[in-house]
Amino acid sequence: MATVAETTNVWANExxxxxxxxxAQGVKLANVDVIAAYPIRPYxxxxxxxxxxxxxxxxxxxxxxxxxxHSQFEIVKHASSVGARAFGGSSGTGWMYGFEALVVAxxxxxxxxxxxxxxxxxxxxAFGVEHNDALALRDMGWLLCWASxxxxxxxxxxxxxxxxxxxxxxxxxxxxxxxxxLTHSQHMIKVPTQEAVNTFLPPFNLGKRVLHPDNPVSIAxxxxxxxxxxxxxxxxxxARRARTVIPEVYKxxxxxxxxxxxxxxxxxxxxxxxEVVLVGLxxxxxxxxxxxxxxxxxxxxxxxxxxxxxRPFPTEQLRATLGRMKGVGIIDRNFAMGSPDNGGIVVxxxxxxxxPLTKRPVVTDFIGGLGGRDMSIADCVRMFEITFDAAAxxxxxxLVTWIGLRE
Amino acid sequence: xxxxxxxxxxxxxxxxxxxxLEEFYTSxxxxxxxxxxxxxxxxxxxxxxxRTVVTGATGCMYVANTSYxxxxxxxxxxxxxxxxxxxxxxxxxxxxxxxxxxGRIPKEKINVINFSGDLGAGDMGIGGISGALQTDYDLLVxxxxxxxxxxxxxxxxxxxxxxxxxxFTPPGSKHRIMQRRWKKNVAAMLAVxxxxxxxxxxxxxxxxxxxxxxxxxxALSIGGPTFIHTFDPCPKGWDFHPRYAHELGxxxxxxxxxxxxxxxxxxxxxxxxxRQKGRIPVREYLEKQGRFAHLIDEDVDYxxxxxxxxxxxxxxxxxxxxxxxxxxxx
Ligand SMILES: Cc1ncc(C[n+]2csc(CCOP(=O)(O)OP(=O)(O)O)c2C)c(N)n1
Ligand code: SF4
Ligand SMILES: [Mg+2]
Numbered sequence: 071m072a073t074v075a076e077t078t079n080v081w082a083n084e085x086x087x088x089x090x091x092x093x094a095q096g097v098k099l100a101n102v103d104v105i106a107a108y109p110i111r112p113y114x115x116x117x118x119x120x121x122x123x124x125x126x127x128x129x130x131x132x133x134x135x136x137x138x139x140h141s142q143f144e145i146v147k148h149a150s151s152v153g154a155r156a157f158g159g160s161s162g163t164g165w166m167y168g169f170e171a172l173v174v175a176x177x178x179x180x181x182x183x184x185x186x187x188x189x190x191x192x193x194x195x196a197f198g199v200e201h202n203d204a205l206a207l208r209d210m211g212w213l214l215c216w217a218s219x220x221x222x223x224x225x226x227x228x229x230x231x232x233x234x235x236x237x238x239x240x241x242x243x244x245x246x247x248x249x250x251x252l253t254h255s256q257h258m259i260k261v262p263t264q265e266a267v268n269t270f271l272p273p274f275n276l277g278k279r280v281l282h283p284d285n286p287v288s289i290a291x292x293x294x295x296x297x298x299x300x301x302x303x304x305x306x307x308x309a310r311r312a313r314t315v316i317p318e319v320y321k322x323x324x325x326x327x328x329x330x331x332x333x334x335x336x337x338x339x340x341x342x343x344x345e346v347v348l349v350g351l352x353x354x355x356x357x358x359x360x361x362x363x364x365x366x367x368x369x370x371x372x373x374x375x376x377x378x379x380x381r382p383f384p385t386e387q388l389r390a391t392l393g394r395m396k397g398v399g400i401i402d403r404n405f406a407m408g409s410p411d412n413g414g415i416v417v418x419x420x421x422x423x424x425x426p427l428t429k430r431p432v433v434t435d436f437i438g439g440l441g442g443r444d445m446s447i448a449d450c451v452r453m454f455e456i457t458f459d460a461a462a463x464x465x466x467x468x469l470v471t472w473i474g475l476r477e
Numbered sequence: 478x479x480x481x482x483x484x485x486x487x488x489x490x491x492x493x494x495x496x497x498l499e500e501f502y503t504s505x506x507x508x509x510x511x512x513x514x515x516x517x518x519x520x521x522x523x524x525x526x527x528r529t530v531v532t533g534a535t536g537c538m539y540v541a542n543t544s545y546x547x548x549x550x551x552x553x554x555x556x557x558x559x560x561x562x563x564x565x566x567x568x569x570x571x572x573x574x575x576x577x578x579x580g581r582i583p584k585e586k587i588n589v590i591n592f593s594g595d596l597g598a599g600d601m602g603i604g605g606i607s608g609a610l611q612t613d614y615d616l617l618v619x620x621x622x623x624x625x626x627x628x629x630x631x632x633x634x635x636x637x638x639x640x641x642x643x644x645f646t647p648p649g650s651k652h653r654i655m656q657r658r659w660k661k662n663v664a665a666m667l668a669v670x671x672x673x674x675x676x677x678x679x680x681x682x683x684x685x686x687x688x689x690x691x692x693x694x695x696a697l698s699i700g701g702p703t704f705i706h707t708f709d710p711c712p713k714g715w716d717f718h719p720r721y722a723h724e725l726g727x728x729x730x731x732x733x734x735x736x737x738x739x740x741x742x743x744x745x746x747x748x749x750x751x752r753q754k755g756r757i758p759v760r761e762y763l764e765k766q767g768r769f770a771h772l773i774d775e776d777v778d779y780x781x782x783x784x785x786x787x788x789x790x791x792x793x794x795x796x797x798x799x800x801x802x803x804x805x806x807x
Contacts, residue, residue, distance in 0.1 A: 134612065144565055145564045148568025152576070283530065291546075291548055292544055296545065
């Protein structure tokens with residue numbers, strides 16, 4: 071059967087855009103009502119673009135230049151509380167500055183969308199990518215996913231609002247993208263038509279919890295030991311329901327725009343018959359896929375898992391895919407100092423996800439690309455080789471390997 | 478010739494009997510007896526009426542007011558973070574404006590109000606309130622000032638009176654006075670720094686009667702972002718019998734330690750002009766509160782001299798600590 075994409079034109083045009091510009095197009099198409107901005111590289115250009123679109127009358131939204139990230143995020147949160155579709159974003163240390171507001175956006179069960187242009191945390195100053203900023207949300211009741219291309223970034227503004235605003239979910243959404251590699255590299259981007267987006271993304275309706283004189287509710291009163299457990303459990307249920315809603319939303323996206331996402335939670339590249347895979351988030355997918363092809367040329371059964379959704383964590387799906395492997399190497403573009411084996415953050419979740427399996431792959435961990443250091447094809451090949459060796463039973467002194475470290 | 482003040486179109490409450498009977502902040506809270514901050518809540522809600530949305534920052538007026546399932550708020554209310562008073566109001570106002578412009582909710586005037594305590598508004602959230610006062614949204618931030626972080630058990634803030642005992646500033650055998658900071662001048666600071674903000678005022682919930690309700694109405698009517706700083710005797714933190722709460726507010730105003738004024742389009746209007754009406758000695762205000770029990774004459778004299786300077790030497794008495802007219806030598 072022909073998809074809608076084949077029968078009608080759901081794409082308006084194709085433009086040369088970088089990741090920030092692509093996200094701005096998504097925000098415009100989502101007809102966002104309130105935007106609050108504060109500058110920090112590398113995400114800032116999203117906001118530059120949006121202000122220009124508004125200035126030129128291409129898009130109608132409130133646009134507030136905030137006095138700090140804390141204010142920025144609170145503005146976004148409270149705009150959402152009156153039923154407005156709201157947008158914010160940040161990077162690195164700015165993200166951390168507003169963190170209090172991020173936490174309550176989730177416990178208040180509000181669904182604004184934030185873009186995180188991943189950036190190393192201070193000190194020392196560095197503009198380049200590191201995933202610790204966005205990953206700090208991992209226990210906070212947020213939806214958290216990574217785009218690995220600028221096209222995905224645009225599409226995930228739409229997909230993100232649709233999931234976040236679903237009344238079974240109502241969780242804030244963070245869309246992470248690697249600083250520089252994604253935020254500032256240009257690609258040809260297919261921009262959907264407004265009509266197609268309107269079909270895909272219904273207007274935001276906060277329902278019974280909207281703050282409006284016609285609906286005199288009291289939101290987030292003091293509960294103490296009497297109710298916190300039950301309320302946390304509600305957050306938990308929402309995160310659980312999100313696991314069902316996410317595939318539904320991708321299905322309707324695929325139906326409308328063509329079969330773009332075979333697996334909503336992660337992309338599997340040559341994984342079907344693979345014995346060893348690397349798992350990574352974000353733009354490292356590109357060199358990693360090239361490395362897979364090179365290893366395949368040598369007859370090695372390599373594959374790559376581009377992990378898109380980190381929260382909710384796709385436990386069952388990863389068990390099914392990674393459980394088939396002999397070896398799994400995790401690319402952690404982050405650090406978790408003092409954690410088990412002194413590894414990264416992603417490996418902890420993947421290991422514990424695989425632990426209940428009776429037959430478990432050997433899991434190795436890599437820390438690399440910190441502060442924006444390039445992760446080359448050669449680096450990826452090396453990570454594959456180490457993971458193949460580990461899968462073959464080779465013992466290593468250290469369970470975690472730093473890639474690209476000057477020693 | 479006196480400058481003509483702009484006419485603010487609002488419904489003035491002239492007599493107590495004219496005040497609306499309807500309450501929008503009612504039973505359900507558990508603030509202390511004699512809590513003047515609770516009066517501020519009741520009065521602003523009454524003055525604003527039902528077409529209002531409110532955020533309340535963390536503090537006594539959150540924790541003591543809004544226990545789950547016993548909310549006193551009849552108008553829609555939401556908690557906001559300690560330093561987020563200004564930004565919460567901006568968020569709500571921006572959201573409502575966008576939704577009305579895009580035709581998703583009916584166009585009407587909805588009052589957007591935040592209240593935050595002296596620590597929340599005057600210290601932590603001052604940047605956010607400054608940001609809010611630079612916008613063109615219709616909103617009102619009320620800083621209810623009980624001169625301490627009352628909710629966390631009475632710690633000193635930037636707005637605590639000099640010399641006061643708090644749990645962070647206890648008198649001791651070596652240091653009689655630990656609270657050595659002079660009270661921050663929040664309302665005037667905000668007025669000075671935000672020339673497009675049309676209305677800033679100070680108020681006491683109960684003195685003069687109806688004044689705070691009328692100031693709330695003026696603030697909500699004049700348009701744009703506005704700010705009111707209220708002076709709220711707190712029996713627990715200030716250590717006095719709840720019966721005297723209103724009286725202490727009155728003494729604070731009459732002694733001149735808490736000046737009452739409005740700044741309307743840059744024009745200062747004294748609500749209680751201590752220069753014309755005369756000031757009672759500050760001692761009469763201080764000696765009724767346990768938090769000043771450790772002060773000796775010298776301390777009281779110092780506070781009196783600071784208050785005298787405020788009224789006698791400042792170019793805008795009681796409001797702004799400037800003295801114009803000096804020329805730079807050389
Ligand atoms: C970010 C943050 N820091 C600290 C606290 C702890 N805290 C809760 S209420 C409060 C005191 C607030 O004082 P104020 O704003 O004057 O309000 P009051 O309690 O006096 O009514 C503090 C410090 C908090 N809730 N949030
Ligand atoms: S401690 Fe003070 S501010 Fe808090 S409820 Fe009691 S009287 Fe009111
Ligand atoms: Mg206080």
